[in-house]
Structure formats: structure tokens, C-alpha cells
Amino acid sequence: MNHDHQGVFCPAPSEPVAGPSSAFWVVVMGVSGCGKSAVAQLLAQTLGLPLIEGDDFHPPSNIDKMQRGIALADADRADWLLILGAELARCCDGAVLTCSALKRSYRNTLRSAVTDLRFVHLAISPAESLKRVAQRPGHFYPPSLVASQFEALQDPAGEPGVLCLAGDAALATLVQQAHVWLGRTNATCAE
Ligand SMILES: Nc1ncnc2c1ncn2[C@@H]1O[C@H](COP(=O)(O)OP(=O)(O)O)[C@@H](O)[C@H]1O
Ligand SMILES: O=C(O)[C@H](O)[C@@H](O)[C@H](O)[C@H](O)COP(=O)(O)O
Secondary structure (H helix, E strand, O other): OOEOOOOOEOOOOOOOEOOOOOOEEEEEEOOOOOOHHHHHHHHHHHHOOOEEEHHHHOOHHHHHHHHOOOOOOHHHHHHHHHHHHHHHHHOOOEEEEEOOOOOHHHHHHHHOOEOOOEEEEEEOOHHHHHHHHHOOOOOOOOHHHHHHHHHHOOOOOOOOOEEEEEOOOOHHHHHHHHHHHHHHHOOOOOO
């Protein structure tokens, strides 16, 4: 079953959606606290593309689970990833999506929604992730779940269309590096 966050049915595309040649879609990915939201917001502004916040599309049951300190399982993430793929496909001229996308199979679900999907992986240490998550007041995601993110993470290095960055660099540097890379790989997505 595939619903958007307001419960409206979203048909999943049977073929990845291709946009105009200038269009591209990019996922800013990584463990909790790696900087997905911060980087994606600036990157979307820089590129003039819509921002899709992956966390906004979790069903209440997932939020509730995480708030109670229970890590999501593959089954909890399956519909969420399909919805995020449909959201990407809906943005015909491209978009920037924040999504943890921790496992290769999750990334492949997103790849099946749009052509040449790029991923910018913000890699940080468990200690840095824990520090940042613990300092984020009012967020639903508890520090006790940080270790589970690293257990689930499958490094995307070597997969097509992936840029890996050190997430402890300055925000402006990260956005610039992603921007340059996206310009260089546009239309080929071979890296
Ligand atoms: N490159 C960075 N350097 C320093 N602090 C950062 C950086 N990126 C993000 N942060 C801070 O870390 C915290 C988590 O960032 P956030 O973007 O919410 O991560 P995520 O969306 O991956 O969970 C926020 O307080 C944010 O301001
Ligand atoms: O797949 C998951 O386990 C969740 O999506 C998780 O990766 C995400 O980190 C939380 O929703 C917290 O949100 P932030 O990543 O924005 O901290």
C-alpha cells in the first residue's frame, strides 16, 4: 500500500521517471545527526530545487516507535521509502530529499522511482552523531537509537551516483562540494 503523509493514494511509477535533461534528483543521506537537513536545505536553495524532508513522511507509527526508543525495521521503512520515491517522481524538474537511506536496498527502492538518482552521503563518527542528536532539543529521535543507525548503515561508496563527504566539515564547504559534484556528473551519473 502506498499513501502519502495525508493518507492519499500515490501510485508508484512502474518505470523510473525521467525529467528534462537539466533535471536531477539528489538524496542527502546518512545516520541521524549527520547534517542531512542542514545541508539539504542549503543545497536546495543553491540549486533552486524543492526540498523534501524525509522525516515528514514517516507514518505516526514509525515516529511513535522511534520516540519509544525502538529502532525501525525493514518492514517499517518499506512503505515510507515508496512514498519518498513517489514524492521524488512528483517533482518533475528535480528535488533534494533528506533520507537516512541506510541500506543499499533502501537506496535501490528510491533509485527505482527516478532516473540517475544521486546520493550525497554525509559520513560522521558515532561519537559526533551522538553528540549532535543529544544536543537537538525537542526532536523525536532519541540518542539511545544512534548506535542502531550505525548497525544498519551500509556504506554507499562505490555505488553509482554517490558522493561521500566528511560530515564534520563546515556546512558551506559541504554544500559547495555537493554543488560542484552535481554539476560535474549531470547527465552522466557515472561515478
Ligand atoms: N557540518 C556541520 N557542522 C556542525 N554542525 C552541524 C553540521 N551539520 C549539521 N550540524 C548540526 O548538527 C545537528 C544535526 O543536524 P541535522 O541537519 O538535523 O542532521 P540530520 O538531518 O542528519 O539528522 C544540528 O544541530 C545541526 O545544526
Ligand atoms: O530510517 C530510520 O531509521 C529513520 O529515518 C532515521 O534514519 C532518521 O534518522 C530518524 O527519522 C531521525 O531523523 P533525522 O535523521 O533527521 O535525525
